[in-house]
Amino acid sequence: MVPPPINGDTPPSGRLAGRVAVVTGASSGIGYAVALELAAAGAAVLATGRDRAALSRLAGAAAHRGLAVRVHPAEITAAAGRERLVETARNQLGDISILVHSAGVYHSGPMSLASLSDLDDQYAVNLRAPYALTQLLLPDLTRTAGDIIFVNSTQGLAASPEVGQYAATKHALRAIADSLRAELGSKGPRVCTILPGRTATAMQKRVFELEGRDWDPEGLMQPEDVAAMVLSVLELPRRAEVTDIVMRPARKVS
Template sequence: MVTGASSGIGRAISLRLARDGVRVLATGRNEQALKSLVKEADGAGLALDHFPADLTDADEQSGLLDAVHGCLGAVSVLVHSAGAYRRGQLAGARVADLDLQFAVNVQAPYTLTQRLIPDLRSTSGDVVFVNSTQGLAASAGVSQYAATKHALRAMADSLRAEMSSNGVRVCSIYPGRTATPMQEKIFQAEDRTWRPDCLLWPDDLADIVAHTLALPARAQVTELTVWPTHRP
């Protein structure tokens, strides 16, 4: 199961895993975007299921879990790519924005992972958290987002410590700026010219996830930081 699959990094990961023969259920809120992903997969001869859900809504999460179990049986790979980003200096940022980012970036992956623990245990599965370099060191203007990503790192570290005896591997990936709709909005907010050629591409991260998952079960990549070579 891949969250955030309707756009950007999660979309690229979904297609790449499907290309590698993984049965993927792609989720996000935007059903049209998910349908266009399925169409692209179909066109390439790949099978990919989708189910729209707002991950901050417990009932919608339940529906998603029913769907994923109906489609795939027990989940053996869980990729958390859904994320929300809001800017603002701590002096003036809205607490409502902190709540929103906490709900999407922390609580949703927490509860979803929690509800899939029996699957992950029984399959000795993999959990991949798409974190951010802001989850390692916070810049000015993103205290809320960075705080949620630091929390996500902590969640991944505890989960790994708790689950490795079951053969469950947990990987946090910390990408720098990546050419996605989220990053394009960030460029706009920073009043910068959009230069996707200077950024990571979603496919770069999809390759990394695919290679990480393809390692033999005895080896796990725990953390990986990826920067654009030419930082914009």
């Protein structure tokens, strides 16, 4: 199904023309950049996040560039929020063929002090929500021979001190991606995990503050770098599947 045009415009053209994408965590950072990148390549995008005002800014930025981005504020840790998101995407755009998981939260602290409420929060956002949303959208993604991309973290490869809770959710998210890929085989959507290192986002700024570092975004990867990698994965012919991509700043940051 070709997604309907937005505001009566002509249907989009481009490398992803005719594809429908749902992007989570699109209020800021990597998710925001991914939504714009996919729309610029011709996809019809439904971008979701918690921050209604930030999503409005995303919609404005997309409209200024003539891009097909719809926004839908949602709390995807709640079943009702996920269900409304999926219903909205299907009703407005048709069968979803791309799902990009970019939502995430971060808490840190030594195990002796880290709170269980922080652990619960990270589990809910970083692991349970993407698992449940993927379940809901698997029929669409299978029918369209689509793509599922989990934007993870290099903490999903090796845990640093005092981020055990966060790293645990990222290791588990990678395990879910690996298991799902093996379950689906060649008949289902492709599944890719992208593991970015330090990227100049609001979350990373907070990490720098917690570490007592001066904020130097120019020395880090930019959200647009990760978005470009997401697009590269999606553009590969169906005969190829990328399973894991690790990205790090060229300037080494410990």
